[in-house]
Amino acid sequence: MTTNERYRVRVTKDHLVFSAAHFITFNGTVCERLHGHNWRVAVEVAGSLDENSYVFDFIALRDETQKLVNQLDHRVLLPTQHPLITVIANDVEVEARFEQRRWVFPREDCILLPVANTTAELIARWLAIQLKEVFAQHPGGRTLERLQVEVEENFGQWAICEMDLAC
Numbered sequence: 001m002t003t004n005e006r007y008r009v010r011v012t013k014d015h016l017v018f019s020a021a022h023f024i025t026f027n028g029t030v031c032e033r034l035h036g037h038n039w040r041v042a043v044e045v046a047g048s049l050d051e052n053s054y055v056f057d058f059i060a061l062r063d064e065t066q067k068l069v070n071q072l073d074h075r076v077l078l079p080t081q082h083p084l085i086t087v088i089a090n091d092v093e094v095e096a097r098f099e100q101r102r103w104v105f106p107r108e109d110c111i112l113l114p115v116a117n118t119t120a121e122l123i124a125r126w127l128a129i130q131l132k133e134v135f136a137q138h139p140g141g142r143t144l145e146r147l148q149v150e151v152e153e154n155f156g157q158w159a160i161c162e163m164d165l166a167c
Contacts, residue, residue: 007055011062012042012150018073020111022118025084031098034076037153039120041069041127045135046146047165056140064134068127075111077118087112120159124151128161135165 021036043065047055078087078096086097094110096103115122128149135141144165152158 006046007049008044008046008146009055009058009061010042010044011058011065012040013062016041016043016062016065016069018069018075020072020075020077022077024117024119025082025098029084029099031085031101034103039072039123040152041065042150042152043127043131044148044150045144045165046148047144050140050143054140056135056144060138060140064131064138065127068130072111072123074109076105076109077123078110078112079115079118079122080112081114081116083116120151120153120157121161124149124159124161125163127151128163132163132165141165 017038017040019036019038021034023032023034025031043061045056045061049055076094078094079085080087084098088095089107089110089112091107093107094105094112096105113123113126115126128147131147131149135144135147146162147165148160148162150158150160
């Protein structure tokens with residue numbers, strides 16, 4: 001192998017999908033209606049080859065991504081760092097407020113994401129951060145250099161988060 005070779009592996013499967021509701025704000029004070037999507041996820045990692053001639057084990061990458069996707073499936077995605085949306089949770093329910101609007105959901109139906117807005121871009125970033133933590137603990141993660149997470153919100157509409165890995 002030469003020093004200019006680069007290797008990547010990518011997983012995207014029919015089961016790396018989640019159905020979830022969300023709403024976002026944009027242009028300052030515009031807040032969408034609550035609505036849902038059938039989101040799809042793809043993950044790609046790049047790095048040098050390990051002793052098995054792997055960048056990273058496909059099955060491990062798929063399984064770790066699946067665990068995260070399962071957390072989001074059939075949930076309402078709510079941002080906890082939004083400057084104008086207030087999210088208050090207890091053991092029973094979650095209340096979200098934006099200006100005069102108010103939503104109340106059963107606690108088990110929600111996932112509170114540490115993001116400013118539940119855009120596809122920031123969901124991709126959240127997934128990437130979670131995977132980065134997994135790689136730091138995984139023996140195969142030490143040779144990884146780059147991570148790319150793609151989230152498809154609607155057919156043909158992808159948001160992509162790329163980040164360097166320093167595991």
